[in-house]
Amino acid sequence: AKVKYDNYAVYRFVPQNEAERENLLFLENNYPGLIFWKGVGPVGGKVDIMIPPHLQHEILSGLQSVMAVPEPMVADVQQLIDEEEELNQIARAKAPRLGWEAYYTFDEIVQWLDEQAAANSDVASVETYGESFEGRPMKVIKISTGGNGQRPIIFIDANIHAREWITNAVATYIINELLNGEASGLKSLLNTFDFHVAPVINPDGYAYTRTDRLWRKTRSNYAGGLCRGADPNRNFEFQWNTGGSSAVCSSDTYRGVRAASEPEVAATEAYLDSIKDRVTAYLSLHSYSQLILIPYGNNLGRVPDHDNHMRVGGLVERAIASRYGTQFTSGNIVELLYVASGASVDYMKGTHDTTLSYTFELRDTGRYGFVLPPTQIIPSSLEFVDGLIALANDLKISY
Ligand code: VAL
Numbered sequence: 050a051k052v053k054y055d056n057y058a059v060y061r062f063v064p065q066n067e068a069e070r071e072n073l074l075f076l077e078n079n080y081p082g083l084i085f086w087k088g089v090g091p092v093g094g095k096v097d098i099m100i101p102p103h104l105q106h107e108i109l110s111g112l113q114s115v116m117a118v119p120e121p122m123v124a125d126v127q128q129l130i131d132e133e134e135e136l137n138q139i140a141r142a143k144a145p146r147l148g149w150e151a152y153y154t155f156d157e158i159v160q161w162l163d164e165q166a167a168a169n170s171d172v173a174s175v176e177t178y179g180e181s182f183e184g185r186p187m188k189v190i191k192i193s194t195g196g197n198g199q200r201p202i203i204f205i206d207a208n209i210h211a212r213e214w215i216t217n218a219v220a221t222y223i224i225n226e227l228l229n230g231e232a233s234g235l236k237s238l239l240n241t242f243d244f245h246v247a248p249v250i251n252p253d254g255y256a257y258t259r260t261d262r263l264w265r266k267t268r269s270n271y272a273g274g275l276c277r278g279a280d281p282n283r284n285f286e287f288q289w290n291t292g293g294s295s296a297v298c299s300s301d302t303y304r305g306v307r308a309a310s311e312p313e314v315a316a317t318e319a320y321l322d323s324i325k326d327r328v329t330a331y332l333s334l335h336s337y338s339q340l341i342l343i344p345y346g347n348n349l350g351r352v353p354d355h356d357n358h359m360r361v362g363g364l365v366e367r368a369i370a371s372r373y374g375t376q377f378t379s380g381n382i383v384e385l386l387y388v389a390s391g392a393s394v395d396y397m398k399g400t401h402d403t404t405l406s407y408t409f410e411l412r413d414t415g416r417y418g419f420v421l422p423p424t425q426i427i428p429s430s431l432e433f434v435d436g437l438i439a440l441a442n443d444l445k446i447s448y
Contacts, residue, residue: 058123073089094387149225173193204247206317207247
């Protein structure tokens with residue numbers, strides 16, 4: 050049966066001082082019934098907490114005595130989910146084949162990926178580089194118009210977090226533009242770069258979001274099946290378990306029993322290792338918050354080329370805003386969000402010194418959060434492509 054979120058509400062808190070921050074942190078660490086849409090970061094940072102109806106009185110009246118409690122940002126999460134589902138079904142009835150007016154399932158996405166490679170076999174191929182815990186294929190499409198396997202690679206991963214549906218849709222949009230886009234500014238980048246795009250790197254989690262729309266992690270078994278899954282973006286090898294991840298297997302940020310314990314992470318690391326010297330930009334797609342995030346996510350401070358990441362981030366911000374005015378903000382992960390170790394972007398920066406390594410938090414800023422209506426897929430994709438072109442054009446100067 051589907052997991053339902055009737056009358057679950059999302060509240061946004063902004064701690065004004067360390068004491069308020071500690072209160073929220075206490076909730077994050079001690080109330081497994083709360084689902085943090087956005088975890089606790091610095092004083093002044095937004096914290097979005099989904100509270101089930103049976104806990105609302107207890108949590109809110111407790112908080113009220115120590116800090117301001119706002120109106121809910123989302124009053125009934127199930128209503129958002131139902132609306133998304135309805136829009137999705139209408140769009141799918143009109144266009145059953147994969148497109149960008151609806152969200153598609155894991156099986157549909159990989160089938161489409163294979164079809165694209167077959168139809169464009171002169172420039173594209175799909176590699177199955179691993180298998181998920183439940184046996185689903187880990188697939189990456191590689192697009193290259195020449196250069197004998199020497200060109201620098203722009204690598205895009207998406208949907209490492211299962212509920213962030215917009216990310217696989219933007220990833221397939223990019224693939225489609227690279228292969229079939231007519232007047233697309235993306236296509237000409239293929240004279241300089243190869244693109245490797247892995248649109249769903251958490252296949253089991255994504256499949257499971259058909260049952261639980263807000264599932265985040267993988268689906269491996271822990272504690273004899275009492276817990277399912279680890280957070281794959283807390284499970285990468287570089288400085289694993291150095292802050293911002295949980296040792297509790299039921300937590301949404303559970304780091305796993307060891308680095309790369311998740312087969313999806315081990316396989317992705319191995320694939321990345323095999324192309325490491327050619328990857329010039331690593332872009333990890335997440336949602337939501339409209340951020341362009343710079344490693345590292347643990348508390349070790351700034352990467353040596355932080356300033357270059359900020360400079361390029363600024364170019365990307367402006368390119369994104371030029372389409373609809375959507376505001377993205379660039380900055381370090383810890384500064385703009387929260388501490389998090391074991392992310393894919395840290396792995397690429399820290400282990401392979403990839404020139405540009407970013408996490409993109411796509412739309413929106415919280416009105417819909419993870420449950421972004423499918424009508425926003427095309428605008429999200431168009432503005433992201435504008436940003437991607439700006440990023441690649443800047444990189445191009447060095448090739
Ligand atoms: N937001 C991402 C996550 O929570 C990264 C940037 C840390 O995994």
